[in-house]
Amino acid sequence: MNNRVELLAPAGNLEKLKIALTYGADAVYGGVSHFSLRIRSGKEFTYESFEEGIKYAHKLGKKVYVTINGFPFNNQLKLLEKHIERMRDLNPDAFIVSTPGVIKLSKKVAPNIPLHLSTQANVLNYLDAEVFYEMGVSRIIAAREISLRDLEEIKKRLPDLEIEIFVHGSMCFAYSGRCLISSLQSGRVPNRGSCANDCRFPYTLYAENEESGVMMKIEEDENGTFIMNAKDLNLSMHLDEILKSGVVDSLKIEGRTKSPYYVGITTKVYKEAIEDYYAGRFDPDKYYKELLTTKHRGFTDGYLVHRPYEKLNTQKLDSSISDGEKQVYALIDESGEYFFAKDKVEPNIEYEIVIPVGKEIKECSNDIGSIYKKEDRYFIKLNKIETKNGKILTAVHSGNTNPIKLPCKLPSYTFFRK
Numbered sequence: 001m002n003n004r005v006e007l008l009a010p011a012g013n014l015e016k017l018k019i020a021l022t023y024g025a026d027a028v029y030g031g032v033s034h035f036s037l038r039i040r041s042g043k044e045f046t047y048e049s050f051e052e053g054i055k056y057a058h059k060l061g062k063k064v065y066v067t068i069n070g071f072p073f074n075n076q077l078k079l080l081e082k083h084i085e086r087m088r089d090l091n092p093d094a095f096i097v098s099t100p101g102v103i104k105l106s107k108k109v110a111p112n113i114p115l116h117l118s119t120q121a122n123v124l125n126y127l128d129a130e131v132f133y134e135m136g137v138s139r140i141i142a143a144r145e146i147s148l149r150d151l152e153e154i155k156k157r158l159p160d161l162e163i164e165i166f167v168h169g170s171m172c173f174a175y176s177g178r179c180l181i182s183s184l185q186s187g188r189v190p191n192r193g194s195c196a197n198d199c200r201f202p203y204t205l206y207a208e209n210e211e212s213g214v215m216m217k218i219e220e221d222e223n224g225t226f227i228m229n230a231k232d233l234n235l236s237m238h239l240d241e242i243l244k245s246g247v248v249d250s251l252k253i254e255g256r257t258k259s260p261y262y263v264g265i266t267t268k269v270y271k272e273a274i275e276d277y278y279a280g281r282f283d284p285d286k287y288y289k290e291l292l293t294t295k296h297r298g299f300t301d302g303y304l305v306h307r308p309y310e311k312l313n314t315q316k317l318d319s320s321i322s323d324g325e326k327q328v329y330a331l332i333d334e335s336g337e338y339f340f341a342k343d344k345v346e347p348n349i350e351y352e353i354v355i356p357v358g359k360e361i362k363e364c365s366n367d368i369g370s371i372y373k374k375e376d377r378y379f380i381k382l383n384k385i386e387t388k389n390g391k392i393l394t395a396v397h398s399g400n401t402n403p404i405k406l407p408c409k410l411p412s413y414t415f416f417r418k
Contacts, residue, residue, distance in 0.1 A: 005243060005251055007274060008164065009267045011064070012256035013044035016263045017053040018334070019413045023264045024271030024357035027063035028053075029096060030256055034083045035070040051090045063093035068106070069118035071099060084109045096141070103135050114138045116164065124150065126157045133161045140164065141252065144171065144233070145303050148245055155247035162249040167239070168266055168291070169254020171230035171302065172199070181228075199228035234299035236287040239273045241305065261328040261342075261415055262294045264356070271357050293326035293417065326352075330404075330416040338388055338403030339416065341396040345404070347385060351416035353378040359411035369407040380407070380416060 011017035011030035020028045030053070032045045045053070054064045066087050072080050080102070087095070088110035095106055098118040106115055116139040117123065117132050123140045132140060139162035142151060151163055172179060181198045203225050205218040218225070233254070235242065242248055251274070253266050273287045291299070329351055330339040345351070353371070355361060361378045364371050369382035385393040388403040396404055 004278065005248060005274060006164075007267065007271055008065070008250050008252045010169075010253060010256040010258070010263060011053065012258070012263075014049045014053050016256075016260055017064075018056060019260050019264045020267050021057060021060055021062055022356040022411075022413050023267040025062065025267050027065060027093070027250070028057065029065040029067055029252075031067035031087075035068045035072060035076075035080055047086060047090070054090055054092055058091075065094045065096050065116060066090075066092045067096045067118075068102065069096050069098040069120055071120075072102070077105075081105060081109060088113055094139070100135065103132070103137065107136050116141060116162075119143055119166065123154075126154045129154045129158055129161060133158055138162060139249065141166075148242065148247075148304050151247050152245055163247060164250035164252055165242075165248055165304065166233060166254055166302075167235040167242070167251045167270065169233055169258075170297075171233050171300070199230065200226075202226055203228075229297065231298040231300040232296045233302045234288070234291060234296075235301055235304060236269060236273055236291060237284040238301060238305050239270070239284070239287075240277050240282045243274070243277050259295070259328070260331055260413075261417075264413065264415060265290065265294050265354070268354075268357055293324055295324040297323075326417040328415055328417050332406070332410050332412060332414040333403060334412045336409045336412050336414075337406060339406060340403065341400050342398050344395055344397050345382070345385065345416070346395045347382050349418075350379050350381050351418050353380055353410070354415040354417060355411045356413060359414075361410065362408065364408035366407050368405055371407055371410070382407070 006026045007024060008027045008029060009020035009023075009025035011020055011028035017028050017030065030045060030050070032047060032050055057064045068080075068084065068087065084095070084106055092113065094114040094116045095110070096116045096118050097103055097106060098120040103115055103117075106113065115137045117137045119141045121128075121132070121140075122143045123129050123132065124143050124146050129140055140154075141164040144166055146165075151165070154161070155163060179195065179199070185198050186196045205225055205227070207216045207218055208214070209216075239251075242251075251270060253270065255262055255266070269287050269290050273282065276282050288299075327343055329343045329345050330341055332339050339345075347369075353361060355378075361371065361373075363373060367383060368386060369380060369384070371378065371380050373379075385396050386405045387393065388405065391402070396402070
């Protein structure tokens with residue numbers, strides 16, 4: 001194991017890839033739509049833009065792992081081989097794969113690319129881990145149902161096998177994501193990347209008396225019954241315990257289809273938690289509080305440190321709507337000179353500034369507005385809303401594609417929130 005754990009963040013498109021790396025990720029994962037378990041996010045990458053992302057990461061000394069973790073059918077195998085060839089030529093740092101057949105094909109077509117075994121393979125014990133290790137896998141992404149104690153046993157028996165775990169993000173109702181509900185209801189196959197998230201829907205339940213034939217409706221409230229809606233994973237409170245074990249090589253954040261703000265904040269928080277642990281100043285309440293600003297369905301610590309029967313708080317039964325304590329209003333562009341609205345931005349309103357890891361803010365004040373510090377946080381207040389081409393607006397709304405001038409330059413991919 002390396003001296004320091006790797007932080008691995010989601011890259012749903014090129015912008016999110018850059019945000020993840022800017023906010024402290026050591027590596028990112030993503031792919032184009034072919035054979036990836038996130039077709040929606042994969043469609044936001046072309047081969048060309050994905051190659052651009054790999055080159056961008058490598059210039060920073062960081063890594064990109066390619067998701068080829070779908071479950072192919074016979075009629076897709078020739079296309080799969082061509083896809084692996086094309087991805088090989090982009091020079092990524094690893095393939096994430098799920099099946100023995102794809103492992104075999106990848107070893108044949110791209111023998112120089114390391115293989116990481118997807119959580120979809122459900123590795124829960126050292127025997128399965130050993131089989132995949134002998135097949136040529138250099139890292140397993142452990143099943144989300146595994147315990148830290150079992151990971152310790154795997155590492156003890158296979159010290160050269162890297163172990164990656166999920167620490168944050170959406171949880172699947174089904175065992176390690178092996179779900180058929182979406183296939184049955186809408187024909188969208190989850191294990192081929194097109195899950196419709198049917199577990200988040202409200203359902204109506206009925207109880208029937210077979211003798212009388214009476215059918216009774218069972219309701220929690222007027223919105224329906226969210227019997228399969230899992231809370232989101234949040235292991236920030238346990239990160240010291242995880243790192244202290246010394247068996248985990250990579251901490252993974254879920255969320256390729258989530259917002260740029262989610263990617264930035266979760267990456268920044270876990271990066272800070274990792275650095276704080278190594279510096280001896282770990283503060284779990286601080287991390288938890290900041291993660292509450294992202295959209296979430298409530299938090300659970302999953303199964304790594306507690307077994308399922310030890311608690312009954314993993315389901316959110318009242319609603320599937322994601323909530324967060326902060327609303328995002330703007331995202332600064334890569335130049336740092338303009339912002340794009342994510343919600344209604346108006347003059348004379350104070351917005352909090354959130355910057356990437358290791359960046360600094362300089363206070364300023366001019367006719368466009370002011371950037372200033374108050375207590376331990378920075379804020380911005382605009383005197384006017386002026387577009388890049390000089391047009392003055394009374395306000396700017398989400399969906400407006402005009403770059404809006406800043407009073408002074410800010411770090412790339414800074415957020416405004418309130």
